[in-house]
Amino acid sequence: MSATLAADEALARRRHAGERVLSLASGEIGLPVLPELADRLAAAAGGNAYGPVAGSAELRAAAAGYWARRGLGCDPGQVVCGPGSKPLLFALLLAAGGDVVVPVPSWVSYTAQATLAGARAIPVPIRPGEGGVPDPAALREAVAAARAAGRHPRCVVVTVPDNPTGTIAAPGTVRALGQAARDLDLVVISDEIYCDLVFDPLYPAVSPAAFAPERTVVTTGLTKNLALGGWRMGVARLPDGPLGRDLHTRLVAVASQIWSTTAAPVQAAAAYAFAEPPGVVARVAASRALHEAVAHAVARSFTAAGAELAPVRATSYLYPDFGPLRDRLARDHGVRGGDDLAALLAERYGMGVLAGPAFGEPRRSLRIRAATARLYGETPAERETALTSSDPLRLPWIRASLDRIAEILTDLTGSTT
């Protein structure tokens, strides 16, 4: 079972049982639906036709425009939608065939999906501070070794910006990745679901589609930028050209056999969202600012407690490394690896996080992922207030969570010093 969803459900059970919990495990964005989007969904409730497998013409045109505004020119014929970017990623692995290079660390589902698709994941480490993109030089070696061993690597999955690290691979690294993919004849599957949650224009997220357009599939959705995870909507942008057309045909065939189409009312609302009217643009901007403020505040607590943390450039994830505290954690708490650390945080402090091994790290690793987008409030009113606040860190419910996190980390790492 997906580690994220499992941790989330376990924490929800503890909360329902009346325990005080801090939910930093799931990446779900704890913000309300933008009312104009809810209106669009409601207005489309009468839509019960299947429509095209790839998605309605309206949705595909809107998604194409969305990408074009981000420098990735796109014909609606290149767009395929699905009930989340997760099923699209799975179907792309089936459509591409062959083994799959994944970065370490990377999102919990890539490797699991590769296995379900009958393929093998080939783990390749990232460059420090550049999560989501396998080190291009190490990628070349790993693919050569896999081929020499009789395996058939066919694609590489990248995450730009990255989950779990909240970092963004440098454009030069992405360019080198694209060149390596071309030299090795790999399809690049670029999961860009966090592309609207980049904090600083000085550190942009550049898609591999800019460097290897003929072989890069881009996926995204409305789960992160507009908090619509529970609506289940994703889109893929297939490459232009013969490789892209072949992949498109295969992808639509797989989609037709697994999920048929995506909920029609959701497609209608998504078409509106991808067209980015002013209300949607403002909402995404407000969400991004809130993510940035809270993620940075939590990051400061981890750093203050002695964990190492690359600068967080995007998303609402932190990926602190408690490696510098290894001896103390072992001595005081018997913690020997990330799973021990996550279990301790959950059981002793009611703080849910995911341990590095869930993202492909070695068991010994003391990295954990803390997702901060569930700290905005327990009620819709609190969450709405957080979104519109000029200083969300001063809101009492957010302040209380931040203080509690600082207290937990102090107790964890400093209580016996």
Next chain:
Amino acid sequence: MSATLAADEALARRRHAGERVLSLASGEIGLPVLPELADRLAAAAGGNAYGPVAGSAELRAAAAGYWARRGLGCDPGQVVCGPGSKPLLFALLLAAGGDVVVPVPSWVSYTAQATLAGARAIPVPIRPGEGGVPDPAALREAVAAARAAGRHPRCVVVTVPDNPTGTIAAPGTVRALGQAARDLDLVVISDEIYCDLVFDPLYPAVSPAAFAPERTVVTTGLTKNLALGGWRMGVARLPDGPLGRDLHTRLVAVASQIWSTTAAPVQAAAAYAFAEPPGVVARVAASRALHEAVAHAVARSFTAAGAELAPVRATSYLYPDFGPLRDRLARDHGVRGGDDLAALLAERYGMGVLAGPAFGEPRRSLRIRAATARLYGETPAERETALTSSDPLRLPWIRASLDRIAEILTDLTGSTT
């Protein structure tokens, strides 16, 4: 690509180009959304949380009640929902593992899904007039042969009532199937999405879960009884007991990696539908009566033209066999098999049907599937009128389609006699 969806899209393109077409290819139910269901979806538009992978507690309780009212007692913990019963069926094949016995003929996606899941489909013929259930004696032989050849058959998919034949396997046959599955240690995956569209209480659809409860998974949805295909909603009822619990764990794990959850607003509306308030019950009854009237009327045309047809007991499908007209079709039209026949009907007459080979029949077979649930009207008003009419066959737009079908079949089979 799914033959159904491909044929449907091709026909839609011809219609948009201004051609007169008769759409008998797709099984999509051409009826409007019941307004009280649309209201429920609209009211839940603010639901953007993921919720449990298996579905909301409310939905699972409602689905459990739905099955209990049909004689299949069910705890909500046995229910897993997904974005359509199609993805559930696919995930069940992955969860069960091993090769898959499928009836011949059977729905286009079972074999394709088995292949995508890395398994092999083992085709086993039905008994005449008892579609959807492999002949139990032939099943035993086929599984023994497959095992002797080193294969690992692990499940058998059945369809009760059946698509494509519109028939219902007799209870005795279903019982024998259940016994064979037990003897052979196979999981039975029973696709019962047409269970509410049985015309005559004298010929009921009995689930294999009645005979082999410990190993039968039942799937259904709202696509057929309430015409909600475009909403994408399915539910599975896992067996009680150790085999069922193991399958449940595996199914939820697979679901968590492929689709996470089902659209939350759709789940809310589905919970209402599965609770079967009076308005929903009345709507299903009206739909069933309409399907029965139109399917029987079209069946008479096929029979009058000389095709053979088992009595249609459920669904909105006919599966006529033009075998008795083989010589004439070959002589007059050069038709040698089902694909030729379907192509002729589409190109010469604008009548879309699916050929037997799409359902696993030999290429020589002259069986075709005609789906009649798109004949109820082109506009929502016409469709609504059809639903409430005491004599839908006299409505001019339905009459025109019926007359046109009769005319086509007469021209096809009798023009040169």
